[in-house]
Amino acid sequence: MAKRKLTKQQTWRIARIQDEKAQRADKKEARIAEQLNAGDLGDETHGLVIAHFGTQVEVEDEQRQRYRCFLRANLGSLVTGDHVVFRPGQEQNGVQTGVVETVLERNSELSRPNPYNEIKPVAANIDVILLVIAPEPYAHANLIDRYLVAAENCHIEPIILLNKIDLVNDDNSEHLADLLNRYSYLGYRILQVSAHDPDSLGELKEFLNDQVSVFVGQSGVGKSSLIATLLPGEDLRIGALSEHTRKGRHTTTTARLYHFPAGGDLIDSPGIREFGLWHMSEDDVLYGFRELRAVAGHCRFRDCHHEQEPGCALIEAVEEGIISEARFSSYKRILETLSEL
Numbered sequence: 659m660a661k662r663k664l665t666k667q668q669t670w671r672i673a674r675i676q677d678e679k680a681q682r683a684d685k686k687e688a689r690i691a692e693q694l695n696a697g698d699l700g701d702e703t704h705g706l707v708i709a710h711f712g713t714q715v716e717v718e719d720e721q722r723q724r725y726r727c728f729l730r731a732n733l734g735s736l737v738t739g740d741h742v743v744f745r746p747g748q749e750q751n752g753v754q755t756g757v758v759e760t761v762l763e764r765n766s767e768l769s770r771p772n773p774y775n776e777i778k779p780v781a782a783n784i785d786v787i788l789l790v791i792a793p794e795p796y797a798h799a800n801l802i803d804r805y806l807v808a809a810e811n812c813h814i815e816p817i818i819l820l821n822k823i824d825l826v827n828d829d830n831s832e833h834l835a836d837l838l839n840r841y842s843y844l845g846y847r848i849l850q851v852s853a854h855d856p857d858s859l860g861e862l863k864e865f866l867n868d869q870v871s872v873f874v875g876q877s878g879v880g881k882s883s884l885i886a887t888l889l890p891g892e893d894l895r896i897g898a899l900s901e902h903t904r905k906g907r908h909t910t911t912t913a914r915l916y917h918f919p920a921g922g923d924l925i926d927s928p929g930i931r932e933f934g935l936w937h938m939s940e941d942d943v944l945y946g947f948r949e950l951r952a953v954a955g956h957c958r959f960r961d962c963h964h965e966q967e968p969g970c971a972l973i974e975a976v977e978e979g980i981i982s983e984a985r986f987s988s989y990k991r992i993l994e995t996l997s998e999l
């Protein structure tokens with residue numbers, strides 16, 4: 659890309675912004691140093707980042723006491739779900755403060771594009787992605803595959819959660835059974851529930867216990883209803899609404915961690931719920947189809963496009979019935995639509 663020449667005024671403005679940034683950072687360090695020198699910081703404590711606000715994070719200790727924490731310089735960017743070492747500080751205006759000293763290594767990262775189209779982590783240490791589908795709105799296999807591709811590329815285990823089983827009837831049961839068979843054959847775990855029937859949620863609650871989960875899926879499948887049933891008393895809509903007016907729904911990335919009363923944690927934000935519906939590279943798409951990924955290395959040509967090339971291992975596997983035609987055409991369809999998203 660050609661470098662744009664900046665006007666004098668632009669250069670001056672950028673320099674001023676950088677100066678202000680540096681001053682703010684200095685001020686922050688000075689405040690931390692002040693507390694340190696005064697011996698006001700407590701012992702190093704293990705914490706969990708449950709929310710993120712610009713330059714500060716909300717951290718919870720093992721007793722679930724919350725602290726508004728400053729970050730030491732050079733920590734990099736923290737996200738909800740990060741495990742940290744922090745030192746409690748003083749109480750200021752009724753808020754317990756602290757300083758994050760270290761971030762522990764992440765087991766996983768959920769990433770998505772920011773408004774500048776850079777893929778950035780928005781949450782860490784997620785164990786499972788619950789991909790919610792339902793009889794209504796119609797569960798398109800191709801859309802399910804897109805979410806699965808995104809989950810596979812983050813190396814986080816996806817589970818398929820069929821909600822609204824009270825709406826299963828003669829018209830849709832065959833389609834749903836086909837889908838569920840297809841994905842369980844590929845090794846994806848499937849759970850079936852109805853957000854409107856608390857008695858159907860036992861297995862799901864047990865599954866969520868001891869894990870950090872996110873709920874994703876198409877609008878209208880019942881993510882909010884499920885979360886409201888699993889997290890009684892938390893008004894998640896308020897967060898979503900204020901984020902809506904502040905930044906616009908599609909760019910929202912702030913995420914919050916909640917504890918399910920029955921055990922396990924949820925990380926949620928409007929941005930996370932839309933997880934997976936963005937541009938991916940061709941290699942990512944292939945990688946995201948777990949059964950294709952395993953075969954693709956055996957094509958005769960290293961740069962095989964899996965179209966009509968002789969010795970294409972994927973096409974052979976489809977012909978032999980090892981790979982399902984439905985999944986192979988879904989893979990092709992996602993490649994075709996890459997440029998549309």
Ligand SMILES: Nc1nc2c(ncn2[C@@H]2O[C@H](COP(=O)(O)OP(=O)(O)OP(=O)(O)O)[C@@H](O)[C@H]2O)c(=O)[nH]1
Nearest residue numbers: 821822824852853854876877878879880881882883
């Ligand atoms: N019959 C039935 N309806 C349900 C069930 N779960 C949710 N619904 C209904 O489905 C509609 C959509 O539910 P939401 O929870 O708003 O869906 P969502 O996935 O959060 O949708 P977005 O907020 O647009 O992403 C609502 O009218 C719910 O009452 C269920 O188990 N059975």
Ligand SMILES: [Zn+2]
Nearest residue numbers: 957962964970
């Ligand atoms: Zn091939």
